[in-house]
Amino acid sequence: MSEPRGDSRRSFLTGGLVGAAAGITGASAAGVFSRPGRAAVHGGGRKRVSWRLASSFPKTLPAIYGTAELLAERVAAMTDGAFTIRCHQANELVPAGQVMDAVEKGSAEVGQTAGYYYTGKDPALAFDTCVPFGLTARQQDAWLERAGGRELLREVYRDFGIRNYTCGNTGAQMGGWFREPIATARDLKGLRMRIPGLGGKVMDRLGVSVQMLAAGDIYPALERGAIDATEWVGPFDDERLGFHEIASNYYYPGWWEPGPSLSFMVSQRAFDALPPDYQAIFEAAVTAAAPTMLQRYDRENPAALQRLLHKGVQLRPFSEDILRAAREASSSLLDDEAAKDKRYRRILAHWRAFQRDSVRWASTNELAYANFIARG
Numbered sequence: 001m002s003e004p005r006g007d008s009r010r011s012f013l014t015g016g017l018v019g020a021a022a023g024i025t026g027a028s029a030a031g032v033f034s035r036p037g038r039a040a041v042h043g044g045g046r047k048r049v050s051w052r053l054a055s056s057f058p059k060t061l062p063a064i065y066g067t068a069e070l071l072a073e074r075v076a077a078m079t080d081g082a083f084t085i086r087c088h089q090a091n092e093l094v095p096a097g098q099v100m101d102a103v104e105k106g107s108a109e110v111g112q113t114a115g116y117y118y119t120g121k122d123p124a125l126a127f128d129t130c131v132p133f134g135l136t137a138r139q140q141d142a143w144l145e146r147a148g149g150r151e152l153l154r155e156v157y158r159d160f161g162i163r164n165y166t167c168g169n170t171g172a173q174m175g176g177w178f179r180e181p182i183a184t185a186r187d188l189k190g191l192r193m194r195i196p197g198l199g200g201k202v203m204d205r206l207g208v209s210v211q212m213l214a215a216g217d218i219y220p221a222l223e224r225g226a227i228d229a230t231e232w233v234g235p236f237d238d239e240r241l242g243f244h245e246i247a248s249n250y251y252y253p254g255w256w257e258p259g260p261s262l263s264f265m266v267s268q269r270a271f272d273a274l275p276p277d278y279q280a281i282f283e284a285a286v287t288a289a290a291p292t293m294l295q296r297y298d299r300e301n302p303a304a305l306q307r308l309l310h311k312g313v314q315l316r317p318f319s320e321d322i323l324r325a326a327r328e329a330s331s332s333l334l335d336d337e338a339a340k341d342k343r344y345r346r347i348l349a350h351w352r353a354f355q356r357d358s359v360r361w362a363s364t365n366e367l368a369y370a371n372f373i374a375r376g
Contacts, residue, residue, distance in 0.1 A: 046082035047275055051109035053085050054093040054102045056117065058215055061237050063296040064262065065089060067168045067289050068112045071264070074285035083278050085110065096214035100265055104160045109270040112167055114262050115153075116197035123337045124156050124344045126198050127351060128164060130260035132330035134351075137169040137259035137294055139358045144261065147354050152347050163271050165264040165286045168293025171301075172258050175251035175318055176231030177222075177243040182251075185325035194218055194230040198333065199256025205329040215241065222246045231256075235304035236297060250313050255326055262293070 053072065057064045065087075072085035088108075090096035099111035100118045115128030127149065135143060143149040144166060157164045176195070182188060189207030200210040211227055219242055221227045229247065231254060232238050244250070264286060271279060309315060318326075338345040 046079055047278075049083045049274065049278060051083075051085045051270065052093060052107075053087045053110045053112060054099045054108040055087065055089050055111070056096045056099045056113040056214070057090055059089045060240060061215065061233075063236060063293055063300065064168070064170075064233075065112075066296070067262075067293045068264075070289040070292060071167070071285050074288055075282060078281045078285065079278065083274075083281065087112075090214060090216065096216075097212070100160070100162070103162055103265045103267050106267060106269070109267050111265040112262065113265060114197075114260070115164070116260075119197065121160065122156050123341070124153070124347050127347055128153050128156075128261070128263055129197065130257050131198050131334065131351075132202050132256040133258070133327050135259050135355060135358070136362075137171045137261075139355070139362075140169060140259040140261050141166070142358070143351065143354050148350065149354075152350060155343065156347075157265070158268070161268050163266045163268045165266065165283070166290050167262045167264040167286070168290045169259060169261045170233050170257070171294050171297050172234075173231065173254035173256075173260065174234045174238065175254045176229055177238070177247035178229040178249040178251060179222075179247045180228070181249050181314075181316065182322070183319055184321045188322070191229055192227045194221065194227050195256070197256065198330070199231070199254075201333055202256065202326055202329045205333065206325060219243065219246070234297060234301050235308055236300035239304045239308055244308055244311060244313050248312060248314055249316055250308065251316050251318055253318070255318070255323060256330075 053068055055065055055068055059065050068087045072087055075083050075085055088094075093108060094102040097117060099108070099113040100121070102108040103111040115125040116130070118125050128144075130140060134140070144153075150164075153164060176193070178191075182191075185206055188203065190209065191207075192209045192211060193203060194211045194213045195203055195208075196212055200212070204210045211221070213221055213227075213230075215232065218227075218230050218232065222230060222243060223246055230243060232241060232243070234254075238244070238250075266282075271282075274282065305315075334348055338348045
């Protein structure tokens, strides 16, 4: 999203511009593409702008990739086809793990990816997605958009010439697929697992051999025995990727990703070159597209989980021993990173203060309701 802004501007963007988009449904983007990143005059008096979007995700994951397509549709509709964004799935324009690099170098004007894929550039980028034992989807959104998190992370992205926006949230993820059951933290030692971000670093501290693989590479790695376990998102995506065909033990919760937000990373240079109304339109389109990701997962995951269970998947909770060991390792990891860098330390302190207050409120009210409802 954009810098923290007043309610009046948000109302204008989401009400006025998105309303305008609804009135232009059916507007065609056909024939409006010019050379990438170049602007020309549109027949209706608007400037023609063509952007490329590089995604870290394949089209076969519609809840995620569909958000990028929806962004492009809204932008085209609100400009009568003058501002177009051509979406490229993972490995089509650039490799899945190089989307941020592509935006930084100008190979793409916007990327759809996850900040925590690029912690090698700056460890603080993890907070743009999530950290282990962190915030839920609602809490993450509130921290980023209302509590100052976005402003803090803009400082980090500025070093790379990038402007970041939330492109959606998957909600609490599952703990992943394991060939063999695991009962204690000792069972993790020597395990080969695909897991990115800080979750991977925590697993590394617990003795796991951590692998980084893009979505399309996970199934073959499981199939040939190169990895023993993997995590991805949750039932809807995991079923489509077929992990249950090889590893039948499905663990929960995904303590490393309790509410991860994905990102639209925009070239600051390309954004600054847009006319002011196109800048506002792009931000309005992001505001409209981002919530659809979680809505779709909340609709699809329950039915997908039931299908998986009918196929013989064994649903298993992580033991208290594993959860406690992982939380201790996670807290230590965050403290170690904070000791190295002043900016990281400032972001972590801000984030922890928000989590403390947010958890206190949620555990007072919503947790009591959820526990009662869950008992039936």
